[in-house]
Amino acid sequence: MTPALALEAVMTHPRYGELIEQLRALAPTHVVDQVDAATADALHITTTTGRHALGVDHVTPTTVEQTPGWLRLGLLDTFTAWLAGKASTCRHAPDPHRPQPVIAAAWRPGVITCGQCIHLTALPRxxxxxxxxxxxxxxxxxxxxxxxxxxxxxxxxxxxxxxGTCGDCRSAFTTDTGPTSATESAQQRQPRGAGRVRPRGQRGRGRGKGGRR
Structure with a gap:
């Protein structure tokens, strides 16, 4: 079993919430505070970028079960690779032992960047x-x-x-409370670059988000 699948199994366990609370109680207070601060910053980035780049003004809490498998496993695979020191990073070398918001993309598997280096996820327009x-x-x-x-x-x-998804695969997340959140753009009727909300062209250039919009 890969680390991503192992983490997925833990997160889908009915007592996952209890486990998290136990781990938080055992961890040093300063570590919990740093992780909470980085998580809050990431949520702020998600909300702000979603509003300005995607034209969406809310973040939808979602659970692991409500997240499509291809998206869930891609995220967890990148996350566990980063934790294990096996992910490729930008020159600022974001370290999970020094929590801060970090960026990754489905089309750049195993790549983690800091907020300043999101351009490394960009694709040719x-x-x-x-x-x-x-x-x-x-x-x-x-x-x-x-x-x-x-x-x-x-x-x-x-x-x-x-x-990024095509119209047929556009994810339909169910609103709920959970450890993940997501943002997704509204439908775009104008040519790429002509409107504030746009189906991906220059993907990675206009996104610095967290949560689902």
Whole structure:
């Protein structure tokens, strides 16, 4: 079993909440405070970026079970690789032992950056990779043809994980309380770059989020 699958199993256990509370009680107070502060900062980034880049004014709390498998496992795989020191990072080398908001993207597996280096997740504008759905792998025709990519993000603790889906795969998260939150853009009818909310073109350039919008 991979670390990501092991973490998924723990998070879907009915007593997961109790385990977290026990771990928080055992951990040094300063460590808990640092993680909580980084998580709060990540949520603020998610909300602010979602509002300005995606045109969405709320974050939807969600649980692991309510998050699509492809998105959940991609996020957890990147997160556990970072914890194990196996992820590629930006030159600022964000360290899980020094909690801070960090950025990752579904289309850059195993890459973690600080907030200053989100440009490292960018894809060439209009390229096939930029128009590829992270869920099904289909290359969309483009928003100008009514077939664009919808950008979204999921926050898990200090990690802000970006993704993009085609119209058919656009995730339908169920509102609830849970350890993750997500943001997803509204439908875009204008050509890419013509409006504030846009299906992904330049994905990674306009996103610095956390939570789902």
């Amino acid at each position: 209009g390229s096939d990779r930029d128009r590829t759905c992270d869920a099904c792998g289909r290359v969309c025709a483009g928003v100008e043809h009514g077939d664009g990519i919808y950008p979204g993000m999921v926050q898990f603790g200090p990690l802000i994980y970006h993704y």
